[in-house]
Amino acid sequence: MRYYRTAVDGETKFVVRNDEKAYDLTAARDGLTSFVDLATVAEVEGTTVDEVAEGVIDDAPLLDADAVTDGAAIPAMPDEVWAAGVTYQISSDAREEESGRGEMYQGAFENERPEIFFKATPERTMGPGEAVGIRNDSDWDVPEPELAVVVFGGEIVGYTIGNDMSSRSIEGENPLYLPQAKIYDRCAAIGPCIASPETVGDPNDLEFSMTIERDGETMFDGATSTDQMVRTPEELVSYLTRHNAVPELSVLMTGTSLVPDDFTLEEGDHVSIDIENIGMLENPVVEV
Structure with missing residues (x-):
């Protein structure tokens, strides 16, 4: 359901x-x-x-x-939104391209402990049809389409689609700038629904795609599968909740393997993310 x-x-x-x-x-x-x-x-x-x-x-x-x-x-307003990084090999490769520090990201990809970081508060989280943001002080900005886990009382109760908006130029300049590259006005979107675990089936075997349009022209169109993810949602949630009292309702984005190359978003672009068994999340883009 x-x-x-x-x-x-x-x-x-x-x-x-x-x-x-x-x-x-x-x-x-x-x-x-x-x-x-x-x-x-x-x-x-x-x-x-x-x-x-x-x-x-x-x-x-x-x-x-x-x-x-x-x-x-927005199907439910989470008290907190978190995200996981470099859970796909291509994500590690992309971080090397943007930063020149590939060994650090490859280490996070290979290590037992995953990268988990805070992403958004309710005020920064958008729903279907609401505009997501790109920073005025960044010149390389991308959407990151992700399977998102809905966590209630520390347990997985559903899945939704997440858009982890990212300022790659800021993160690439210095890894310590990650919070500024990830957390800002309109930096996240979730929706269009919450699909139950029974409806989603195996979360590590879902097809998903992303399309970016500008003035009626398709600027990016890519597809992949969560079977490329080296972590399971259960593993990521277990690290999120270790020694960390998360609020009653939280969302954890699980990382991406669709990273547009040589492309930056502009105000007026339209981002569509489709994940099998969940639906499609669509958002316009504004500068913040």
Whole structure:
């Protein structure tokens, strides 16, 4: 099942889409207005979010499924967004290109401990259709399409799509500038939904693609698979939560292997990221 926040007749609804049918969970039960509500019930009952949804779906009115998808907002607002780096070989190669310090990034790629870094607060996190940002003081900026893990109470409860916007010129100048290259206004986007683990299947075997358009022209079009990722989501989450009290709802982006070469984003560009079994996240680009 896939879970959405969407506007219907001017009112925000919490909706589950099961195959080609969409159900208004907001109208099914009082107090069931968000993914956090759903995950809380599942945690208390010791079950899954899908099983909770299945228990109330008969009382939920049907909605137009296409309208739900078209009007999707950020599916849940995480208290924190984190990210993992160099989880694909090509990412290590790209960091060497931008910094000339390849041995350091290759070490992170090969070592037992992964690179985990803080990415965004709620105010910096955008949803579907909202503009992501490029920094005015950077001259090499790229989107990074990533499978994102939704973590509730320290456990994986779903997956979504993440866009880890990055200022490669700033990071390449000095690795200690990573926070400035990664954390700024509109630096992250997630959506369009949260897909349950049962819907996603094997997270290390998903096809995904990214397209970047400028003035109606395709500037980048690439595809890959999460089977190239050398870490599992469970492994990354285990390091995120070690000796680190993450908030109730967090999102962890798992790294990318789609890195545009010799390309920088410009204001007005449009980024589309598609991940198998989840959907498509689309965002325009603005300068911040």
